[in-house]
Every structure is written in C-alpha cells, then in structure tokens.
Amino acid sequence: MNMKEEALLRVENLTKIFKTGFLGKGEKIIAVNDVSFFLKKGEVLSLIGESGSGKTTIARLILKLLKPTSGRIYYEDTDIWEISDKAYWRKVQAIFQDPYASFNSFYKVERTLKNVFKLFPDKVSEGEKDKKVHEALEKIGLNPKEVLGKHPFELSGGQMQRLLLARCLIIDPEVIIADEPTSMVDASMRVILLNIFKELSKKADKSIIFITHDISQAFYISDRVLVMYRGRIVENGPVEQILFSPQHPYTKRLISDVPKLHEKFKFTLT
Ligand SMILES: Nc1ncnc2c1ncn2[C@@H]1O[C@H](COP(=O)(O)OP(=O)(O)O)[C@@H](O)[C@H]1O
Numbered sequence: 001m002n003m004k005e006e007a008l009l010r011v012e013n014l015t016k017i018f019k020t021g022f023l024g025k026g027e028k029i030i031a032v033n034d035v036s037f038f039l040k041k042g043e044v045l046s047l048i049g050e051s052g053s054g055k056t057t058i059a060r061l062i063l064k065l066l067k068p069t070s071g072r073i074y075y076e077d078t079d080i081w082e083i084s085d086k087a088y089w090r091k092v093q094a095i096f097q098d099p100y101a102s103f104n105s106f107y108k109v110e111r112t113l114k115n116v117f118k119l120f121p122d123k124v125s126e127g128e129k130d131k132k133v134h135e136a137l138e139k140i141g142l143n144p145k146e147v148l149g150k151h152p153f154e155l156s157g158g159q160m161q162r163l164l165l166a167r168c169l170i171i172d173p174e175v176i177i178a179d180e181p182t183s184m185v186d187a188s189m190r191v192i193l194l195n196i197f198k199e200l201s202k203k204a205d206k207s208i209i210f211i212t213h214d215i216s217q218a219f220y221i222s223d224r225v226l227v228m229y230r231g232r233i234v235e236n237g238p239v240e241q242i243l244f245s246p247q248h249p250y251t252k253r254l255i256s257d258v259p260k261l262h263e264k265f266k267f268t269l270t
C-alpha cells in the first residue's frame with residue numbers, strides 16, 4: 001500500500017489567493033501557495049509557521065469554510081466539495097484560534113453544545129444529550145454547573161478554548177484540526193490539553209492536524225511535522241528528522257532554540 005492509499009485526508013496543489021481592495025482590484029495576497037500533504041489515520045501532524053504563513057487559511061479550506069483558488073482536498077479519496085456539509089462536518093471538525101468567534105454569543109453554552117447533535121444522522125434523546133455533554137465537560141476539567149448556563153462573554157478565553165475541545169469530543173469526528181488550541185490557557189492546562197490530543201490519536205485513532213507557531217508544543221505532540229513559510233511548505237518529515245537535521249534556513253532558525261526547548265520540556269512537563 002502506498003502513502004496515498006493510506007491517507008485519510010489529502011491536500012493536492014492547494015492555492016488560495018485573497019484579493020483586497022474595492023472589487024478585489026487591490027493587492028493580491030497568496031496566502032497558500034501550491035501546498036500538498038496527506039494525513040493518515042491516527043497520526044498527529046503539526047503545521048508550524050510564523051504568523052501570516054497561511055496556517056489558518058489551510059484550516060479554513062479543509063473545513064470547507066473557504067473555496068480554494070486552485071487545487072483539491074480529498075477525504076477518503078472523495079473531493080470534499082462533493083460531500084454534503086453535514087456528512088463532512090461529522091467527520092472533520094476544527095478548534096479555531098478565536099474561540100469566541102465559534103460560539104454564538106446570544107446563546108448559553110448549553111444550547112451551543114447541544115446544537116451539535118443536529119449533525120448526528122439519528123435523533124438523540126435529551127437524556128443522551130445531557131450525558132454526552134457532561135462527559136465531555138468532565139474530560140476537559142470544566143464543571144457543567146459552572147459553564148452550561150453562561151454566555152460566552154461570561155467565560156475566559158481559556159474556558160472557551162476548552163469548550164471548543166468539549167464540542168469536538170461530543171461530535172467525535174475522525175479528523176480534528178486544532179488551530180493554536182491552547183493559546184489562551186495557562187501552562188498547566190496546556191499540558192492537560194496536549195495530552196488529551198495525544199490520547200485521542202493514540203487511543204481513539206483520531207487524526208489530528210495541530211497548528212501552532214510554538215515549536216516545543218509541536219515536538220511534544222506530533223508524529224510528523226510540516227513547516228510553513230510564506231504560504232509554502234518548506235519542510236516535511238518525522239519530528240526527529242526536522243529537529244536533528246533541518247534543511248530549510250527558516251527551520252534552522254526555528255530550531256536554533258533547541259537547547260532552550262529541552263529546558264522548556266522539563267519545565268512544562270514535570
Ligand atoms: N479573508 C482574508 N482576506 C485577505 N487576506 C487574508 C484573509 N485571510 C487571511 N489573509 C492573509 O493571508 C495570509 C495568511 O493568513 P493566515 O492563514 O491567517 O496565517 P496564519 O494562520 O499562519 O497566521 C496573511 O497575509 C493574511 O493577512
């Protein structure tokens with residue numbers, strides 16, 4: 001079996017150009033430039049790159065929230081634009097960088113979390129909904145009594161990021177795209193969340209695209225790493241390879257912090 005056949009998600013020659021200005025006559029921004037990669041079942045693939053390198057645009061393209069300028073994305077060998085939104089979003093979910101943008105601010109948390117059951121093909125009973133919501137919240141260490149009756153603006157960014165992960169756990173998709181999912185939580189919660197992602201991949205066989213600009217988190221969590229620079233993938237390989245023999249000047253620059261990185265591991269993980 002070759003790599004392509006094993007792939008759950010496949011991105012081929014993906015390009016996204018944004019046109020700015022009145023009627024799109026201004027500047028052209030090539031946010032994603034001819035990017036190809038694949039994601040296998042059960043693996044954690046990290047997408048590392050500095051701010052503006054195109055990471056979130058890739059996440060939005062994979063989620064079908066944006067149409068590509070060119071290129072294709074396949075889920076189990078079917079073009080994702082040929083799959084119904086509902087069926088696709090049962091399989092592929094994301095945790096976005098700005099958690100407030102993902103929750104309707106008029107609704108209490110309970111309503112937003114329970115809305116995900118609309119994605120389920122079969123009707124779910126109220127009792128079953130309550131059970132799943134409570135289980136997911138407990139897993140990420142939030143007290144259902146404290147959060148379910150609140151609106152997003154009454155909660156911290158860190159709580160909101162954890163709620164997004166809880167939402168994902170309820171949906172139980174095959175692929176999770178986590179876009180800087182720990183940017184708003186403190187160091188100890190960060191380790192807890194990273195370990196949940198690891199467990200999802202290793203024990204539940206979920207495939208995860210972990211997006212970050214923090215190389216130490218990427219190395220802690222990933223099986224494989226893609227390094228992005230100005231819309232392109234400049235490096236692609238197993239964690240050890242990228243860490244010990246980086247090829248691209250940008251990756252070399254990133255890795256120049258590695259002694260500090262090891263210190264950081266000791267610091268955050270013990
Ligand atoms: N909707 C948009 N309209 C115009 N430009 C955009 C839009 N979204 C992103 N960009 C631009 O595309 C580039 C990549 O952005 P993004 O994917 O958000 O990068 P990252 O997530 O790596 O920080 C940036 O130059 C950004 O300004």
Ligand SMILES: [Mg+2]
Pocket residue numbers: 055056057097179
């Ligand atoms: Mg981003």
